[in-house]
Amino acid sequence: MLAKLIIMKYDANQLKITEVQKSKIEEINFDNLVFGEIFTDHMFTCDYEDGTWKNPEIKPYGSIELDPSTKVFHYGQAVFEGMKAYKDDKDQIWLFRPQQNFERINKSGARLAMPEFPKEYFFKGLEELLKLDKEWIKKGFGNSLYIRPFVIATEECVSASPSTKYKFMIICSPAQAYYSGEVRVQFSEKYSRAANGGVGAAKAAGNYAAQFYPTNLAQEAGFQQIIWTDANTHEFLEEAGTMNIFFRIGDKLVTAPTSDRILDGVTRKSVIDLAKDMNIEVEIRRVKVAEIVDAARSGELKEIFGSGTATVINPIVGFGYKNEKFELPKLEDSYGKAFKDTLMKIQYNQAEDKYGWRYQVK
């Protein structure tokens, strides 16, 4: 009886859908998209109030009205996810391991004292939204629809305590193959992204703002991104803020273990699985800065690449540490390229999916 009551509480059929009168898709130049600036016709919203999620709704994309005292503005109680939808040659729509994103947004939320979002609403809202905006998902290898689920604290009160009200939303932005130019990274020596016992493992909004200033400094020094080191000693390489990081030393891959400081990336764990199947040895262990610098000097360091939803695999062509700059060799047999290829073929339904990672929206 209890089980039934719980199911009834979050009945996906409660979803209310209001369509736009006229799509704005004709106004969009899909050959010239800047990442994250254009959004589709509709959005999904759902409110938490009086201890429950209510009013799941898909409606025309548009502004929300908030009181200036709304808690998200003052206390940063906000978490998000990044996902992508892909269209294959038969106009079928695919997601990549969406269950992982669903679980992670609730894990992030729990660390920020936010209520769990129901699975029924997450998947129903997401899938109906994608079906409604399916024309926005363009075919072609590299094209996708970037999906941004997020939750913000909406109680109107400036006392520093967890909000009693929240808004869960999903917005979608069409994206082309992401090429960010040649990426060189700086190993952080002074600034940090996360503390032991902090919120680094959560996709918490505040983690990102904290990286902007040090990243500006790195960019002034000629790098595009930072690889964060542990806050305590700055001797161990952790992650890049929007990507997990892999190092190839000889023919072996090395990446840091996840922890309460490091995000448990969906692409990261997929790469680790693929590597095993490709008979590539992967060591998941703390990675010393000194080890990577030594390997770069000796020529043993073959590749560094980042993994993340936005770029899938992002090759890194060089790095800087303590006023020294290192360039990486150009490889014929790049692991990064092989992983990217394999992952994208799975994502676009062009290859067998023996892992069951693909999820069809229909």
Next chain:
Amino acid sequence: MLAKLIIMKYDANQLKITEVQKSKIEEINFDNLVFGEIFTDHMFTCDYEDGTWKNPEIKPYGSIELDPSTKVFHYGQAVFEGMKAYKDDKDQIWLFRPQQNFERINKSGARLAMPEFPKEYFFKGLEELLKLDKEWIKKGFGNSLYIRPFVIATEECVSASPSTKYKFMIICSPAQAYYSGEVRVQFSEKYSRAANGGVGAAKAAGNYAAQFYPTNLAQEAGFQQIIWTDANTHEFLEEAGTMNIFFRIGDKLVTAPTSDRILDGVTRKSVIDLAKDMNIEVEIRRVKVAEIVDAARSGELKEIFGSGTATVINPIVGFGYKNEKFELPKLEDSYGKAFKDTLMKIQYNQAEDKYGWRYQVK
């Protein structure tokens, strides 16, 4: 010539003021205020766009409209301040060291890659707002108007980079003498507030959300707040998240030095100045958990109190550490009480202000 141009750029006379047609003050029960829920008739807003702050404006308090892609929702790029206005028996309005808050909001903003807010707009906006809403500042020791300046990133784009647009606002909430009941604190053993090289010294929105979940756990264990320890060893006591912390061992006060993890509190530095004048020895140094536990056991630990804008001085009656609970003695000659008394008399224009801390709004 350059100086003149700079002054012209941020000319306080540009402030536009639109008054409410009818004040809502009659609807408010000033004898029963919950902290941070009621706001005055007006608010100050100012926008950053195209590399400059523009449109400083005081207008009726009300909602703002934001696109769901607005960066503050996703990346937590937001900072704030807490200040109070006091009214003396002659209806004169006073602030306490407002220059400190002005400097600190810009220091916080710089750490989050946000543009500096001009002093001309800060003080003009704040003072005109207080004059317009002066009826909301009630006389009487303990009554005040809590002032919340804050800045949020307003660019409409979900790429993880510093916003190109911001909104600076000041909102005000009438407050009574703050009594939070008996406060017992837990010394943190696992969770952390800030990392070396992180944003702990900034009043960054995300720092607060990060504390909610551990604070919930502490509350379930019978404590009201947490005293955060260093993320590295958890051996040193740092601050309480909304308060700096002082320990009285024998007749000596001890407090942690500010750092990139610890907020440079205005009340904290005022207490340190007052202590010197009262011939109370203050040691500003790292404070070991073990030292405080030992002092509590031996009876040498006389007092713990927090300092912050909201409560001025908040006495702490007990603490917990590793399943042990300690109660503090009730003192006749409490330092905390003496500081609170002295500070409030200065704030309410009831005592000489030899430090020049009071600032009249006229």
